[in-house]
Amino acid sequence: SQQGEEDPQALSIQEGENATMNCSYKTSINNLQWYRQNSGRGLVHLILIRSNEREKHSGRLRVTLDTSKKSSSLLITASRAADTASYFCATAINQGGKLIFGQGTELSVKP
Amino acid sequence: GAVVSQHPSRVICKSGTSVKIECRSLDFQATTMFWYRQFPKQSLMLMATSNEGSKATYEQGVEKDKFLINHASLTLSTLTVTSAHPEDSSFYICSARVTSGGRYEQFFGPGTRLTVL
Numbered sequence: 390s391q392q393g394e395e396d397p398q399a400l401s402i403q404e405g406e407n408a409t410m411n412c413s414y415k416t417s418i419n420n421l422q423w424y425r426q427n428s429g430r431g432l433v434h435l436i437l438i439r440s441n442e443r444e445k446h447s448g449r450l451r452v453t454l455d456t457s458k459k460s461s462s463l464l465i466t467a468s469r470a471a472d473t474a475s476y477f478c479a480t481a482i483n484q485g486g487k488l489i490f491g492q493g494t495e496l497s498v499k500p
Numbered sequence: 501g502a503v504v505s506q507h508p509s510r511v512i513c514k515s516g517t518s519v520k521i522e523c524r525s526l527d528f529q530a531t532t533m534f535w536y537r538q539f540p541k542q543s544l545m546l547m548a549t550s551n552e553g554s555k556a557t558y559e560q561g562v563e564k565d566k567f568l569i570n571h572a573s574l575t576l577s578t579l580t581v582t583s584a585h586p587e588d589s590s591f592y593i594c595s596a597r598v599t600s601g602g603r604y605e606q607f608f609g610p611g612t613r614l615t616v617l
Binding site: 430485488491493 | 597605
């Protein structure tokens with residue numbers, strides 16, 4: 390069963406703008422991860438945030454986690470056309486356990 | 501980083517035939533691998549957890565007799581779609597779990613696109 394709900398389902402922005410995607414989940418988690426998928430391709434791991442962390446940065450990516458609201462957000466700053474892809478959040482109830490994916494956000498960055 | 505491969509990358513078969521998909525961890529050993537299915541424009545749905553040397557654990561609603569999983573070695577898990585039908589057409593993705601510094605990470609394969617005619 391799906392754990393996460395993501396919004397928006399689709400997001401279209403201009404190059405240089407920031408993109409924010411949100412993810413909500415239902416149960417307690419050990420960690421939450423964000424992945425990127427180019428059309429018809431495999432997944433690329435972007436960032437992992439643990440349940441005791443509130444914010445994490447990696448390059449142009451910023452992830453927040455609010456366990457009280459059971460939600461996370463992924464911010465991509467200064468977006469580029471190459472950022473065009475689908476972005477998924479995935480939650481793990483246990484460390485190393487199975488991942489339950491959200492519905493995903495399809496991001497389109499126009500040059 | 502750890503590399504996971506899948507073979508074949510795409511396969512087209514006739515309805516009623518069986519198709520085997522391989523998932524290999526190329527530079528590490530994985531006692532646990534996961535199999536996911538993704539329909540067009542949808543998210544990944546976990547099908548089963550594959551454990552080396554023991555039976556796979558299937559998610560609710562996934563038919564174990566239709567999707568046979570064999571994890572016979574620490575670097576290979578196979579998914580066989582038996583008596584495939586058009587509704588089984590999908591993108592099948594595996595991941596392999598590795599332990600690093602006391603922490604777990606999952607690495608995903610590139611996926612296998614199955615088309616059943």
